[in-house]
Amino acid sequence: MRYVSTRGTAPTLDFAGATLAGLAADGGLYVPDAWPTLSEAEIAALAGRSYAETAAAVMAPFVAGSLSESELRALCDTAYGRFAHDAVTPLVQLDHDQWLLELFHGPTLAFKDVALQLLGLLFERFLNGTTEHLTIIGATSGDTGSAAIDAVAGRAGIDIFMLHPEGRVSEVQRRQMTTVGAPNVHNIAIRGDFDTAQALVKAMFNDAAFAARFRLSAVNSINWARLMAQVVYYFYAAVRLGAPARAVAFSVPTGNFGDVFAGYVAARMGLPVAKLVVATNVNDILARALTTGDYSSREVVPTATPSMDIQVSSNFERLLYDLGGRDGAALAAQMRGFEAERAMRLSNAQAEGAAGLLVGERVDPDAMAMAMRHACERHGQVIDPHTAIALAAARRHLAPDVPMVTLATAHPAKFGDAVERATGVRPSLPARVGDLFEREERCVTLDATYAAVSAHVAAHAVPRG
Numbered sequence: 001m002r003y004v005s006t007r008g009t010a011p012t013l014d015f016a017g018a019t020l021a022g023l024a025a026d027g028g029l030y031v032p033d034a035w036p037t038l039s040e041a042e043i044a045a046l047a048g049r050s051y052a053e054t055a056a057a058v059m060a061p062f063v064a065g066s067l068s069e070s071e072l073r074a075l076c077d078t079a080y081g082r083f084a085h086d087a088v089t090p091l092v093q094l095d096h097d098q099w100l101l102e103l104f105h106g107p108t109l110a111f112k113d114v115a116l117q118l119l120g121l122l123f124e125r126f127l128n129g130t131t132e133h134l135t136i137i138g139a140t141s142g143d144t145g146s147a148a149i150d151a152v153a154g155r156a157g158i159d160i161f162m163l164h165p166e167g168r169v170s171e172v173q174r175r176q177m178t179t180v181g182a183p184n185v186h187n188i189a190i191r192g193d194f195d196t197a198q199a200l201v202k203a204m205f206n207d208a209a210f211a212a213r214f215r216l217s218a219v220n221s222i223n224w225a226r227l228m229a230q231v232v233y234y235f236y237a238a239v240r241l242g243a244p245a246r247a248v249a250f251s252v253p254t255g256n257f258g259d260v261f262a263g264y265v266a267a268r269m270g271l272p273v274a275k276l277v278v279a280t281n282v283n284d285i286l287a288r289a290l291t292t293g294d295y296s297s298r299e300v301v302p303t304a305t306p307s308m309d310i311q312v313s314s315n316f317e318r319l320l321y322d323l324g325g326r327d328g329a330a331l332a333a334q335m336r337g338f339e340a341e342r343a344m345r346l347s348n349a350q351a352e353g354a355a356g357l358l359v360g361e362r363v364d365p366d367a368m369a370m371a372m373r374h375a376c377e378r379h380g381q382v383i384d385p386h387t388a389i390a391l392a393a394a395r396r397h398l399a400p401d402v403p404m405v406t407l408a409t410a411h412p413a414k415f416g417d418a419v420e421r422a423t424g425v426r427p428s429l430p431a432r433v434g435d436l437f438e439r440e441e442r443c444v445t446l447d448a449t450y451a452a453v454s455a456h457v458a459a460h461a462v463p464r465g
């Protein structure tokens with residue numbers, strides 16, 4: 001399998017190259033040069049298979065040329081062996097035709113573990129036998145940072161520097177990052193907000209001298225391998241609900257458009273997906289883009305669903321590229337326009353292509369709180385605020401005879417205050433997080449200046465050999 005950049009000029013890479021690179025050199029994102037498909041018989045044959053078996057079958061075409069099938073299977077067994085539920089991503093039935101797909105049984109209690117547990121192993125595997133040393137730099141509003149740190153802590157050949165906005169992540173999220181003792185983990189609290197932290201990370205990637213000294217890589221959802229790993233649970237869930245004989249709909253709480261893009265990929269691969277509900281909070285750029293074609297960025301409003309407080313969804317570029325006829329030059333021009341104006345319109349081809357499958361829904365804070373209360377009182381399910389946004393959006397798109405699956409992206413205890421405010425129930429942390437509140441924290445706090453942050457990274461990272 002070869003990977004091409006959405007902006008058309010970066011070198012074409014194999015799976016290993018695309019995984020280690022993260023972002024493409026022309027500023028675009030890597031996508032497979034064609035979508036592999038599974039036949040109806042191949043999808044039917046997934047019935048009854050374990051999560052790791054399903055994962056190996058769904059991902060095999062994407063890693064061809066970089067990993068053998070047995071290597072892939074072994075990595076899946078290791079990655080998914082760390083989940084607290086035997087089904088890895090179990091389905092919970094809410095009523096006759098509605099389901100929750102619980103994606104939070106990994107070590108750090110959010111769906112990002114599903115992809116990052118595998119990504120950590122892929123990095124290690126692709127560095128093995130080389131003298132390369134990887135410097136992972138990322139910014140997090142909470143969940144990506146904890147999942148990425150857990151996934152690479154203690155791995156050879158890798159250092160991770162994770163920036164978070166000081167005081168703006170929950171205590172559970174912060175402690176999940178700062179109490180990991182491994183010497184290759186470097187936490188940096190930034191005196192600024194998430195966008196500032198993210199801008200500092202981008203500046204390090206764009207600093208040619210800095211990037212020449214260190215082999216930089218990314219773990220946010222611009223990394224193709226993460227999206228690939230998320231395609232799996234769409235197949236796993238749909239097959240359990242009757243696919244390929246029946247079509248299944250999904251509702252996805254969306255921020256950077258990574259998780260829901262994985263659902264789009266599943267549909268392109270042949271999974272009968274009736275609908276993908278793109279659920280947003282009041283930061284509704286995606287809901288607007290999909291309903292009116294207006295993709296324009298506004299000020300980010302902080303909400304009880306911080307992982308969705310985004311006004312530029314990186315992975316939307318992958319959708320626009322695919323729906324726009326895979327024309328890298330045209331997409332590069334469109335994205336340059338967006339970067340200059342903070343606004344653009346979808347082309348007719350993009351809008352019409354999306355309309356068949358994707359539907360945007362904005363859910364305001366009252367509807368979110370009501371969905372949490374309703375799930376608690378009617379179904380006995382305590383759900384997190386992100387999941388509640390998707391569940392409220394799902395209810396607006398129920399159709400006869402189509403099972404509706406809402407993706408449950410975080411354990412409610414990760415956002416315990418918001419859950420308690422809405423439901424009166426204080427969700428307790430699962431035993432697997434152990435003595436999180438007793439462990440010692442390790443973190444430096446830096447001013448939000450490029451000089452301070454780049455000097456700190458340079459002092460602790462390993463230069464290219």
Ligand SMILES: *Cc1c(COP(=O)(O)O)cnc(C)c1O
Pocket residue numbers: 110111112143144221253254255256257258259260307308386409410
């Ligand atoms: C990251 C995250 C999301 C948003 O996922 P995207 O792939 O960025 O769209 C939703 N819910 C939770 C709990 C998250 O951590």
